[in-house]
Amino acid sequence: MLNNKRRLLKCLSIISIIIVSIFMLTGCRKKDDNKEVASEQIYLQPLTYYFEGIKNKDLNQMLKAFPDFAKMAEKITADDLNDLYAQYESLYGENVKIDYSVGDAIALSEEEINEVESEISSIYTDVENIDITAGYSVPVKVTITGDGIKGTEENQEETEKTEEIEETEEDNSNVDEEEMYVLQYNGGWYIL
Numbered sequence: 001m002l003n004n005k006r007r008l009l010k011c012l013s014i015i016s017i018i019i020v021s022i023f024m025l026t027g028c029r030k031k032d033d034n035k036e037v038a039s040e041q042i043y044l045q046p047l048t049y050y051f052e053g054i055k056n057k058d059l060n061q062m063l064k065a066f067p068d069f070a071k072m073a074e075k076i077t078a079d080d081l082n083d084l085y086a087q088y089e090s091l092y093g094e095n096v097k098i099d100y101s102v103g104d105a106i107a108l109s110e111e112e113i114n115e116v117e118s119e120i121s122s123i124y125t126d127v128e129n130i131d132i133t134a135g136y137s138v139p140v141k142v143t144i145t146g147d148g149i150k151g152t153e154e155n156q157e158e159t160e161k162t163e164e165i166e167e168t169e170e171d172n173s174n175v176d177e178e179e180m181y182v183l184q185y186n187g188g189w190y191i192l
Helices: 002-026 028-040 042-055 059-063 078-092 110-123 152-156 163-171
Strands: 097-102 132-145 175-185 188-191
Touching: 042 059, 042 097, 042 132, 042 175, 042 188, 059 078, 078 132, 110 132, 110 175
Parallel strands: none
Antiparallel strands: 097 132, 132 175, 175 188
16 A cells, blocks of 8 residues: 555656656747737837838827827828838839837936927926826837838949939938837827
8 A cells, every 4th residue: 555655756756757847848938928028118019100100001090109198090091101112112112111220229218308398398288287208219120121222223323423423322211220119108109
């Protein structure tokens, strides 16, 4: 009887070691870590709404990036998105693709947040109390490509390197880098 109990105990300990090993090797623990990282970077969600909305020509998705008080639905229409793509096609050719990448975000200081609040209050005078609880400055790199960038072949000729051509290259650049601000307002994250 004692031998049977010992064997049962050994079997149970081996089974529990195998189960723990399976959980560790399959990454069940890592899923929780990813949730923490995702929740820590929730402030990037409005950038995703904005750029994915533009990429997909989805006005509703793009408008999710802005707070209600900005009333962007009154300022931007589906025709505006179509006009934007028409401009891109004239510059970069057919089959326009928009890619973006975000750099390391920098948290705004309390002083910077107060400045942003006062700027927003001066622009949106009909909003009573704008309370920004947090904010980040996020570097964003946007690359727009198409079947061809207008004027690229002429600009790449090594024999013609005048200032006029250099200005044209800058005007037709398909890479734009800028700082975007994401702000926490009423518990949600938005861009302004």
